[in-house]
Amino acid sequence: MYHQHPVEVLEPDAVADLPEADTLLVQVTSQALFEQAHIPGAVLIEPAALVCGIPPSPGKLPALQQLQSTLADAGYHPEQKVIAFDDEGGGWAGRLFWTLDVLGHYDWAYLDGGLHAWHAAGLPLAQGPASTTANDNLQLRIDSAPIAELADVHAAIADPRCIIWDVRSAEEYAGLRSGSARHGHIPGAVNLDWELLKDGERQLRLVENLEAVAGSLGLLDADRVITHCQTHHRSGLSYLVGRLLGLNIQAFHGSWAEWGNDPNTPIDNPCAAAS
Numbered sequence: 092m093y094h095q096h097p098v099e100v101l102e103p104d105a106v107a108d109l110p111e112a113d114t115l116l117v118q119v120t121s122q123a124l125f126e127q128a129h130i131p132g133a134v135l136i137e138p139a140a141l142v143c144g145i146p147p148s149p150g151k152l153p154a155l156q157q158l159q160s161t162l163a164d165a166g167y168h169p170e171q172k173v174i175a176f177d178d179e180g181g182g183w184a185g186r187l188f189w190t191l192d193v194l195g196h197y198d199w200a201y202l203d204g205g206l207h208a209w210h211a212a213g214l215p216l217a218q219g220p221a222s223t224t225a226n227d228n229l230q231l232r233i234d235s236a237p238i239a240e241l242a243d244v245h246a247a248i249a250d251p252r253c254i255i256w257d258v259r260s261a262e263e264y265a266g267l268r269s270g271s272a273r274h275g276h277i278p279g280a281v282n283l284d285w286e287l288l289k290d291g292e293r294q295l296r297l298v299e300n301l302e303a304v305a306g307s308l309g310l311l312d313a314d315r316v317i318t319h320c321q322t323h324h325r326s327g328l329s330y331l332v333g334r335l336l337g338l339n340i341q342a343f344h345g346s347w348a349e350w351g352n353d354p355n356t357p358i359d360n361p362c363a364a365a366s
Contacts, residue, residue: 093192093237098335099200100297103212106130106174106202115167117175118206119183128216130176130209134165135221138183141190142322147271148349150322152193155233162194163229169196176202176209180295182285185327188334189342192237201331207294237330239317239341241349241356248278248357252314255280258288258329259320259347266362270321271351275360277319281308285325288332297332305336319343319350 106116111132118125118133125135140161143153152158167173173191177183184201191199202209210216239247247253257264257280264282266274276282283304289295298304305311316338320326323344333340343350350356 092339093195093197093234094334094337094339096197097337098331100203100335101174101200102203103209103214106209107214109174113172115165115171115173117165117173117187119175119177119187120206122220124178125221126219128206128210128218129221130206131215131217133221134223136161136165136187138186138324141183141186142324147352148322148345150324150346150348151344152190152233152238155231158190158194159229159231162231163226164223166223166226167229168226169229171198173199174202175199176205178206180205180207180289181297181328181331182324183327185329185331186324187327189237189323189327189330192334193234194231195234201335204294204296208296211294237341239319239343241343241345241353243341244277244317244319244343244350245356247315247317250315254309254313254316255343256308256310256316256318256326256329256333257282257320257347258285258318258326260284260286263321263347266360269347269351271347273351273354273358273360274362275351275358277350278357278359280359281310283308283329285320285328288328297335301332302336305332305338310338311336314339316340317343319346321347 116133175184318329
């Protein structure tokens with residue numbers, strides 16, 4: 092199973108020393124930010140290429156043809172190790188890792204702290220567009236195991252062995268604000284804001300007490316964890332953390348955009364109950 096494959100978290104110096112021929116270094120960001128500053132040798136994958144973009148659930152997995160085109164244009168080859176990073180502490184990098192798991196590619200590693208940690212280490216940065224050689228012979232397939240759909244989340248609510256991990260803000264979880272028609276959270280879900288997984292004092296590296304954090308939520312004892320946010324961007328980071336900790340984790344790619352816009356889904360809304 093995908094979740095049994097170990098995950099590497101690398102420091103900037105280690106990434107700088109890796110042979111380019113065996114690795115694909117991917118910066119997940121916008122083209123404008125990439126051209127302002129990127130790690131030499133990195134290729135660009137834009138966040139918009141990793142999502143379907145179709146309302147009301149714009150964060151869902153895009154069509155296989157779109158993913159195949161995106162990775163082919165980036166010069167991806169299945170035999171390479173993919174090292175990914177971003178400039179925001181792991182959300183988009185984690186989204187790419189989830190996508191790779193869905194495509195059956197488990198040889199990937201995270202550059203901890205991403206561009207911020209690289210720059211703080213005094214390592215060189217480049218400007219301008221990426222230089223890539225497309226892989227025109229790429230053929231991919233979808234493995235649905237890392238994907239949680241709406242029906243899976245419905246079933247998880249009644250399953251005491253499964254934990255739903257909501258990584259939106261505490262305000263969103265409590266129903267104080269929402270990016271969807273309805274406010275609140277999935278019944279029984281536990282909440283830990285994705286921002287609490289990043290260390291602002293260490294260039295947005297992962298916090299050092301991840302196992303304790305996960306243990307406090309009961310995640311380490313769960314048979315299965317389903318994580319989500321609003322559009323499965325922030326939950327890219329929680330998916331990465333879950334994989335790092337060896338959890339049997341899935342991502343609800345419709346996330347709150349799908350759940351909170353469906354009039355038939357059950358919702359706990361503490362704010363509504365208190366009013």
